Amino acid sequence: MPKSIIAGIGMYVPENIVTNNDLLQYMDTSDEWIKERTGIKERRYAHRTEETTTTMAIEASKIAIERAGITAQDIDFIVFATLSPDYYFPGCGVLLQRAMQMKEIGALDVRNQCSGFVYALSVADQFIKTGMYKNILVVGAEKHSFGLDFSTRGRNVSVIFGDGAGAVLLQPTEDNNRGILSTHLHSDGESAEILAMYNPGTHANYWGTKNYASFNDAPIADMFMSHAMIDNAQNFPFMDGPSVFKKAVVKFPEVIMEALEKNGYLPKDIHMLIPHQANLRIAQYVQQRLGLKDEQVYNNIQHYGNTTAASVPIALCEAWEQGKIKEGNLVCLAAFGSGFTWASALLKW
DSSP states (O other): OOEEEEEEEEEEOOSEEEETGGGGGTSSOOHHHHHHHHOOOEEEEOOTTTOOHHHHHHHHHHHHHHHTTOOGGGOOEEEEEOSSOSSSSSOHHHHHHHHTTOOSOEEEEEOOGGGHHHHHHHHHHHHHHHTSOSOEEEEEEEOGGGGOOOSGGGHHHHTTBOOEEEEEEEEEEOOTTSEEEEEEEEEOGGGGGGEEOOSSOSSTTGGGOTTSSSGGGSOGGGTTSOHHHHHTTTTSOEEOHHHHHHHHHHHHHHHHHHHHHHTTOOGGGOSEEEEOOSOHHHHHHHHHHHTOOGGGBOOOHHHHOBOGGGHHHHHHHHHHHTTOSOTTOEEEEEEEETTTEEEEEEEEO
16 A cells, blocks of 8 residues: 655745734734734735635645646645635635646545644545545645734734645655655544634524524524624634643644554654644643654744644645755644644654
8 A cells, every 4th residue: 555745845825924013003912912822923914805715725736736746737636624715615625626727626625724734634645545546735725814803802813813825745655664654633522612613604693693582583684694793793713712722732742642652653753743833832832741852843833823724734844945854754743723623644754
């Protein structure tokens, strides 16, 4: 059975840099407050009308495809991870296929938020192993800036997120010394509402009917999206930050150790850990818990914020471009986020 290797990798971040101080015009915050809690100094925001989740994905994909030495016409399958699609439906996968003028290939959209890219990589890995496809484009892309609450009310969430895209091209290899060794996927929906965007949704929007005497009094037209939801700021993401932090610092090390133990390695054997860029404090805690050195962990949340599904491929691409990842290196990818879902992947570069 062949293994999957990353034959090409690319990333794209918008030109527009938004510093912590730039956010002062929208909310009561400070550079010190944001850095102390998240480690973030700045983030990138896409152009409001000229850039979308798909257009950023296209730019990252072009680079990955070129570095793999193939063309868009050679792609067999697309796995696209995002929580901020261009449309409620259809998904971004088909929009990417159309824009890049690919053949009538399959396109799968993954909605696993922060862990979306690692989930997508695992799905693509299975297709490669079975021999079904030979050139799979795996993408993580996000345009958060379009849907955040830029007010003091929403600052706990809005200061964290940024925009960007990353992509890898997966191909089969018979080289036993390279490729994805294993992937590990988990979920626990017990606390799904702790980190969620409730509206719009098909849960009949209890959250949007609070202005009515009862649910049955709400007009049918208000079930999906209503003025009440907008007036009550119920169309923005919600996060119980402390609860997310407590869960993340437990599951991050667990899923990393699961991958290492599966393949007979120890934390000291990792050449580079690429954690999902959720919060620098979480990454530092995980590093300390596993006894890793600074040079074994790559963080760039300071400059890009949390780009959720895009954060792992963006960080992976930067680390590789900077020469921090070389052929034969043991690389671990790990992510934790809404759902809750968490995942890891261990690979020999």
